[in-house]
Amino acid sequence: MPEPKGPRSIVxxxxxxxxxxxxxDPVTNTLKRxxxxxxxxxxxxxxxxxxxxxxxxxxxxxxxxxMGPPVFTAALEEALAMGCDRAFLLTDRLxxxxxxxxxxxxxxxxxxxxGGYDLVFCGEETTDASTGHVGPGxxxxxxxxxxxxxxxxxxxxxxxxxxxxxEDGFETWECPLPCVITVxxxxxxxxxESLTGKIRVKRGGLIxxxxxxxxxxxxxxxxxxxxxxxxxxxxxxxxPDRKAKIFRGDPKEAVANLLDAMVADxxxxx
Amino acid sequence: MTLPRDKSLxxxxxxxLEARQGTLRDVSLQLLGEARxxxxxxxxxxxGVLPGHAVEPLAREAIEYGADRVYLVEDPRxxxxxxxxxxxxxxxxxxxxxxxxxxxxxxxNGRDLGGRLHAVLxxxxxxxxxxFEIDKDGNLDMIRPSFGGKSLAHILCKQxxxxxxxxxxxxxxxxxxxxxxxxxxxxxxxxxxxxxxxTTIATFEERRTGQEAKIEEARIVVSGGYGLRDPKNFKMLxxxxxxxxxxxxxxxxxxxxxxxxxxYQVGQTGKTVRPKLYIAVGISGAVQHLAGMQESExxxxxxLDHKASIFEIADYGIVGDLFQIVPEMVRQIRERKxxxxxxxxxx
Ligand SMILES: Cc1cc2nc3c(=O)[nH]c(=O)nc-3n(C[C@H](O)[C@H](O)[C@H](O)COP(=O)(O)OP(=O)(O)OC[C@H]3O[C@@H](n4cnc5c(N)ncnc54)[C@H](O)[C@@H]3O)c2cc1C
Ligand SMILES: Nc1ncnc2c1ncn2[C@@H]1O[C@H](COP(=O)(O)O)[C@@H](O)[C@H]1O
Numbered sequence: 001m002p003e004p005k006g007p008r009s010i011v012x013x014x015x016x017x018x019x020x021x022x023x024x025d026p027v028t029n030t031l032k033r034x035x036x037x038x039x040x041x042x043x044x045x046x047x048x049x050x051x052x053x054x055x056x057x058x059x060x061x062x063x064x065x066x067m068g069p070p071v072f073t074a075a076l077e078e079a080l081a082m083g084c085d086r087a088f089l090l091t092d093r094l095x096x097x098x099x100x101x102x103x104x105x106x107x108x109x110x111x112x113x114x115g116g117y118d119l120v121f122c123g124e125e126t127t128d129a130s131t132g133h134v135g136p137g138x139x140x141x142x143x144x145x146x147x148x149x150x151x152x153x154x155x156x157x158x159x160x161x162x163x164x165x166x167e168d169g170f171e172t173w174e175c176p177l178p179c180v181i182t183v184x185x186x187x188x189x190x191x192x193e194s195l196t197g198k199i200r201v202k203r204g205g206l207i208x209x210x211x212x213x214x215x216x217x218x219x220x221x222x223x224x225x226x227x228x229x230x231x232x233x234x235x236x237x238x239x240p241d242r243k244a245k246i247f248r249g250d251p252k253e254a255v256a257n258l259l260d261a262m263v264a265d266x267x268x269x270x
Numbered sequence: 271m272t273l274p275r276d277k278s279l280x281x282x283x284x285x286x287l288e289a290r291q292g293t294l295r296d297v298s299l300q301l302l303g304e305a306r307x308x309x310x311x312x313x314x315x316x317x318g319v320l321p322g323h324a325v326e327p328l329a330r331e332a333i334e335y336g337a338d339r340v341y342l343v344e345d346p347r348x349x350x351x352x353x354x355x356x357x358x359x360x361x362x363x364x365x366x367x368x369x370x371x372x373x374x375x376x377x378x379n380g381r382d383l384g385g386r387l388h389a390v391l392x393x394x395x396x397x398x399x400x401x402f403e404i405d406k407d408g409n410l411d412m413i414r415p416s417f418g419g420k421s422l423a424h425i426l427c428k429q430x431x432x433x434x435x436x437x438x439x440x441x442x443x444x445x446x447x448x449x450x451x452x453x454x455x456x457x458x459x460x461x462x463x464x465x466x467x468x469t470t471i472a473t474f475e476e477r478r479t480g481q482e483a484k485i486e487e488a489r490i491v492v493s494g495g496y497g498l499r500d501p502k503n504f505k506m507l508x509x510x511x512x513x514x515x516x517x518x519x520x521x522x523x524x525x526x527x528x529x530x531x532x533x534y535q536v537g538q539t540g541k542t543v544r545p546k547l548y549i550a551v552g553i554s555g556a557v558q559h560l561a562g563m564q565e566s567e568x569x570x571x572x573x574l575d576h577k578a579s580i581f582e583i584a585d586y587g588i589v590g591d592l593f594q595i596v597p598e599m600v601r602q603i604r605e606r607k608x609x610x611x612x613x614x615x616x617x
Contacts, residue, residue: 019557020579022417104389127558128417130538131397136353136385145469146353148382151526161472166378167532168290169476173352175469186526228394228430232411235422239564244584246576251594255602258570258586267547267568267585268514270610 006060007118007155007177009051010111011084012138013044013066015075019127040075043123045190047183050153051121052083052191058155060118061085065110067095067103070209077201081193085206088114092212097224100129104137106217111142113215119160120180124149135182145175151187271361271390273368273431280370280431283309286360286383287320287332287340288351288375294328296444297375301437302336303445304402305373311404312370317341321359323349326455333453336445341367342457347467350474351379355466357386362460364391369432371410376436384436394427395434400441409433418538418557419564438542440486477531485534490516490547493536493563494524497552497573497592501529506596507551513603519543521553537562552592555580572596 017036040048051062064079066072067090076087090110098106111117120142122135132148139146147153151170153162161174162181200206212219220226245261247254262268283305288295298318305316315338320329322344329340343359360383364372374380376398388395396412403411405426410433412425427433485491492511494504504518511518519541520534536543538558548566553559555571555578563569564583571584572595581587588595 019418022420022557100385100395101389101392125539130416131385131395132381133385133388133395133397136382137389139353140357140386140389146382146386147469148353148385149378164378165532168478169474169532171471171475172473173469174472184526186523228388228392229396229425229427232405232424232426234416234424237415237419237421239583242569242583242585244571244581244587246581246587246589248576248589251590251598252602254588254590255595255598258588259599259602259606261586262568262570265568270606 006058007054008061008063008116009054009119009121010063010065010114010117011044011048011051011079011121012107012134013048013064013075013079013123014041014126015039015066015068015072016041016126016128038071038074040078041123041126041128043125043183043185046185046187047121047123047181048079048082048084049188049190050150050181050183051119053188054119054153054155055083063088063114065090065107065114067091067106067110073207076207078193080201080206081197082191083194083197087207089207089209090212090215091209092217094212094219094223097227098222099227099229100131100133100137101228102222102226104134105141106212106215106222107134108138108141109215109217110210111138113210118177120178122180122182124182124184132182135180139180142178142180145179146181147173147175147179148182149184150181151184153181271365271392273365273391273393275429277429277431280368282314282367282369283312283316283371284369284373284432285316285318285337286372286374286380287318287328288377288379289320289322289325289328290351294331295375295377295439297377297380297437297439298332299335299444300440300442301373301375302332304437304442305371306336306445308371308402308404308410312408314370315339317367317369319343319360319363321345321348321356323347329455331447333455334447334449334451336451337453339454339456342455343460344457345462347462350471351383352467352469352471353382353386354469355462356383357390358462358466359460360387361390363458364432366458372432372434374434374436376438380436384434388434391432393430393432393434394425395436396425396427397436399435399437402435402437410435415538415561419561420557440542477533479531479533485517485519485536486541486543488517488543489545490514490549491519491536491543491545491563491566492516492549492551493519493521493553494530494551495521495553495559496523496527498524498529501527503593504530506600509600510549510596510603513600513607514547516545516547521556521559550580550584551596553580554578555583
């Protein structure tokens with residue numbers, strides 16, 4: 001097979017429950033997770049888009065990787081239909097309950113197993129774990145450069161330049177390849193799945209499934225037993241039951257009624 | 271890097287001191303106060319780690335805010351935060367001095383650093399904590415919101431040391447500064463290589479807020495979302511906020527559209543506010559937004575869509591077009607004020 005020209009990007013994506021649909025069960029006071037529809041972690045779509053734009057411009061290829069149960073195949077198929085070339089699913093019971101340390105380790109091993117990479121993309125954080133630690137953790141394991149919280153990236157030969165959003169403005173970082181880039185939610189309009197992409201997925205053969213043993217992942221470094229952190233307990237946050245007084249209709253009246261109600265409740269001065 | 275597993279070898283509470291443009295970040299000072307409390311509970315002391323260039327005065331400042339000792343790593347190449355050399359500073363010093371607890375501000379840089387460091391050290395790191403306790407076994411109980419603030423998770427790191435956590439800005443009060451308080455400043459050498467500095471920062475575009483009142487301190491916050499459609503429409507919210515003596519905030523979508531600076535952002539990846547009154551204008555009420563304002567005393571929502579989630583946590587709502595409602599609110603509040611002034615004057 002001829003060497004493909006252009007950079008190889010590897011995008012790490014996770015499938016998460018749709019945040020908006022998570023509800024606290026009023027009886028058990030725990031989060032209702034079963035039956036909640038899932039989606040690709042929203043910032044990971046922006047990560048896919050950034051990688052695909054680099055491919056549009058410079059050629060090369062985009063691989064997508066996920067670690068999780070076989071149902072995560074749905075996320076991989078969607079990424080393939082957006083335009084990724086190949087997908088890798090790391091799935092193994094040994095991985096259950098992994099926190100960010102084993103997750104970053106296992107994903108970095110998958111990346112090494114794939115063999116050769118110029119750019120690794122992650123989302124800024126997931127909506128279910130929301131740590132943002134996995135991307136920098138992968139960079140730590142790979143001992144390569146990292147640029148986090150990026151909204152734009154451009155390839156300049158064997159270097160990458162990315163615009164990074166920080167609290168007080170924007171920084172532009174530049175580093176040699178390979179590099180891990182984490183991508184901000186809302187930083188782009190991720191492309192939809194294409195029809196040809198969907199057909200390619202249907203034809204099959206694009207997804208490689210690996211176990212820990214296939215990759216050479218040390219079983220003593222993954223899973224709940226080898227995760228430094230545990231969730232000891234979860235308290236449900238009980239918020240005040242706010243009975244919204246809703247006003248509608250004529251704007252003038254609605255505003256007058258709102259202000260009267262707020263004055264009556266002592267929220268604002270008469 | 272493999273750290274020894276014997277937990278009894280680890281002592282002391284550390285704070286990563288984040289310097290930004292010649293000053294210490296507020297969150298670093300806030301954490302010195304919390305570190306002091308935790309150190310007292312553990313019968314130990316507080317150290318700061320300060321990498322930077324010409325930052326010794328900041329080390330003295332940290333001591334006045336409660337650090338017993340500051341490990342100072344000065345190098346012109348550390349003038350701005352960069353992932354690799356800062357990780358090496360932390361990893362080297364942790365290996366050398368073995369702290370029991372290391373705290374970071376949950377800023378972009380704090381999370382960038384912590385994320386890389388915890389993988390290198392293979393120890394636990396909890397993100398975005400809002401509270402810490404010491405459990406009965408002497409472990410740090412790291413408490414953080416999960417699922418967009420719908421629950422609070424207690425994270426423990428029982429077998430590994432150090433126990434590391436990042437904490438959100440402005441959840442811990444800044445401790446009082448004690449001018450003249452003394453402590454040790456210990457310069458440390460770190461074995462850098464060329465490769466550690468292979469990343470360069472080409473540009474920095476500062477975005478100042480221009481607004482006086484900080485939203486996290488304001489008693490009333492008027493926030494605008496994507497429904498505002500255009501940055502110039504924030505003028506309307508400024509007028510409303512001015513009438514009420516409040517400050518202007520925003521949803522992330524409005525911030526990411528470039529309409530207002532990041533400092534305005536309320537939510538999970540922005541600021542947490544608990545004002546007396548929060549007015550959400552043209553904001554749909556995504557969990558990540560609610561995470562930053564759901565503890566407000568009273569909430570008002572203005573939205574065209576009666577099904578918007580924001581109404582579920584509102585005390586008052588107007589279903590209607592913000593372009594009619596907001597100017598009308600400004601007008602009527604002015605009218606009421608004028609009326610009040612007249613009635614006072616004629617009494
Ligand atoms: C990892 C992650 C972190 C995030 N962190 C944050 C965060 O910190 N803060 C945050 O806010 N979001 C955050 N988000 C984004 C969040 O999920 C939502 O996308 C965002 O809050 C939506 O902003 P919005 O309500 O302004 O926009 P939209 O959801 O687009 O809502 C606009 C609203 O305006 C209303 N509207 C439109 N026109 C009018 C009109 N003329 N009059 C009245 N109403 C009108 C619409 O009905 C709609 O409800 C995060 C997301 C992720 C994935
Ligand atoms: N199980 C996983 N499989 C693949 N990528 C992941 C996984 N978990 C996290 N990531 C990546 O790491 C990013 C940050 O995740 P987190 O640190 O969990 O907030 C995500 O946006 C993904 O890009």
